[in-house]
Amino acid sequence: TQLLEQSPQFLSIQEGENLTVYCNSSSVFSSLQWYRQEPGEGPVLLVTVVTGGEVKKLKRLTFQFGDARKDSSLHITAAQPGDTGLYLCAGAPWRGNKLVFGAGTILRVKS
Amino acid sequence: DTEVTQTPKHLVMGMTNKKSLKCEQHMGHRAMYWYKQKAKKPPELMFVYSYEKLSINESVPSRFSPECPNSSLLNLHLHALQPEDSALYLCASSPVGTSTYEQYFGPGTRLTVT
Secondary structure (H helix, E strand, C coil), X not given: CCCCEEECCEEEEECCCCEEEEEECCCCCCEEEEEEXXXXXXXXXXXXXXXXXXXXXXXXXXXXXXXXXXXXXXXXXXXXXXXXXXXXXXXXXXXXXXXXXXXXXXXXXXX | CCCEEEECCEEEECCCCEEEEEEEECCCCCEEEEEEECCCCCCEEEEEEECCEEXXXXXXXXXXXXXXXXXXXXXXXXXXXXXXXXXXXXXXXXXXXXXXXXXXXXXXXXXXXX
8 A cells, every 4th residue: 555644744834934845655656746725625736746856846836756756845935824725745656546645734824 | 727616515415315416527537536525634535437437436335426427527426424424525537548647626515414
């Protein structure tokens, strides 16, 4: 069974601070997706990383896929209250279409 | 268009009622999914349809019955639910045959069973 360990589970920071969320596994994934979800809404796809060592930037968000394709990180620079939400990482297996989700990180950015 | 729509947005039903949740996508995706999500937890996979055929049933109780009438529509029929079935029900779709399996989620149906 493939597992994705996501940390931290909860993060409460002040506006302007930086933060990093981690997803780690002993399994290799073909790709990894990051989603952000606001209360009462569905998850919104932020990015997909595919190549080992890949780094993608989305404004103040930086996503990295580990060289061995077993881990990923999300770094937010100068967090804003609008970044508040549940962040989910999800690994795609080499076969089949069943994503493996991390437990999620609840981020609260206070103004 | 990367939109997945779900209706209704909210649903309150008694334990003896029969209701249906509906999902629609027009992205040409041939895989569609039903997930159940409790507050502050990741989505839990319930069913997967691939090319309109049920390919995965995650041992979901028979009081949940999925249906895929065509490549754009996905329904979830509900009957004799329990209060513990109250949750956010999410529909998602993805292309088939790619290595990324990016899934696009709808806004969900907030279900309350009384």
